[in-house]
Amino acid sequence: MKIVLATGNRGKLREFKKMCDVEVIAFSDILGNIDIVEDADSFKGNALIKARTIYEKLEDSEAIVVSDDSGISLPLLGGVPGIYSARYAGEGATDKENLYKLVDTIKEIGVEQTPAYYTAAIAIVSRYGEYVVHGWMHGEALATTRGEKGFGYDPMFVPFGYDKTLGELDDEVKKAISHRAKALALAKPIIRLLAINYKGKR
Numbered sequence: 433m434k435i436v437l438a439t440g441n442r443g444k445l446r447e448f449k450k451m452c453d454v455e456v457i458a459f460s461d462i463l464g465n466i467d468i469v470e471d472a473d474s475f476k477g478n479a480l481i482k483a484r485t486i487y488e489k490l491e492d493s494e495a496i497v498v499s500d501d502s503g504i505s506l507p508l509l510g511g512v513p514g515i516y517s518a519r520y521a522g523e524g525a526t527d528k529e530n531l532y533k534l535v536d537t538i539k540e541i542g543v544e545q546t547p548a549y550y551t552a553a554i555a556i557v558s559r560y561g562e563y564v565v566h567g568w569m570h571g572e573a574l575a576t577t578r579g580e581k582g583f584g585y586d587p588m589f590v591p592f593g594y595d596k597t598l599g600e601l602d603d604e605v606k607k608a609i610s611h612r613a614k615a616l617a618l619a620k621p622i623i624r625l626l627a628i629n630y631k632g633k634r
Contacts, residue, residue: 433630435623436462438486438499456498459486475501475515476564479555487557495558496626498619502552502612504534504585506573508541514551517585527584531577535588538575548573548589550611554619560629563622567614582606 437456439445445458459466468485470478483499490497503517513520513534521529538546549570556563570592577587579599587599591609598606607613 433494433496433627434492436486436490436495436497438468438482438497459490459497463489470501470515473515475503475551475553476555476566478515479553479564480557480562483555483557483562493559494630496623496630497557498623499555499557500552500612500615501555502550504548504550504573504589506534506538506546506548508543508546509537531585531588534573534585535575535577538573543575545572545574545590547571550589552611552615554612554615556619556622556626558626560626563619565615565618565622567611567616567618569609569611569614 435456436459437445438459445456463486466485466489468482470481472478472481479499479501482501483497486499487495487497501515503514505511505514513530517530519525519530521533525533547570549568552567554565554567571594572590572592573585574588574590574597577599578597579587579601581600581603582598585598587597589598590596591598591601594601594605598610
């Protein structure tokens with residue numbers, strides 16, 4: 433049995449490995465680079481697309497594929513960027529380009545900060561079926577950036593109950609409060625049960 437993470441985002445891979453207490457292999461270490469078209473209309477749909485695609489390409493019935501799709505949503509903007517968070521500044525945009533486009537958008541509206549929330553959907557695909565869990569983190573999006581830690585929109589997001597951005601907070605704090613950590617807490621029991629099934633069928 434092997435657990436394969438279906439993401440090409442190195443920031444997500446590092447974060448996932450820090451949170452997970454089992455060995456995780458990046459799909460690219462096995463299959464190389466693969467472009468996956470994420471054209472669903474929800475985080476859940478896109479997470480399933482990625483997990484299903486990698487599971488099929490692996491052609492390995494012993495694999496458990498785990499995929500994450502996540503992003504930030506601002507009610508002030510009608511939920512934007514939402515599922516388009518990774519390409520808010522256009523296809524192939526860097527994290528910095530997406531970040532500063534959202535900062536500029538908030539500035540143009542004329543506010544210094546506005547409510548926002550992160551969503552994470554984690555999909556798990558194996559020979560025993562498909563599962564999806566969600567996690568959320570609420571806070572404020574700033575019209576500026578602070579801190580160099582994390583990735584993506586972290587330097588502009590202040591979680592409720594804190595006065596620092598995710599770009600300033602220590603990893604241990606983020607590990608406890610992040611949307612991905614909350615989703616992973618729900619995914620871990622599923623992964624453990626699947627692992628037991630795999631061992632029992634040998």
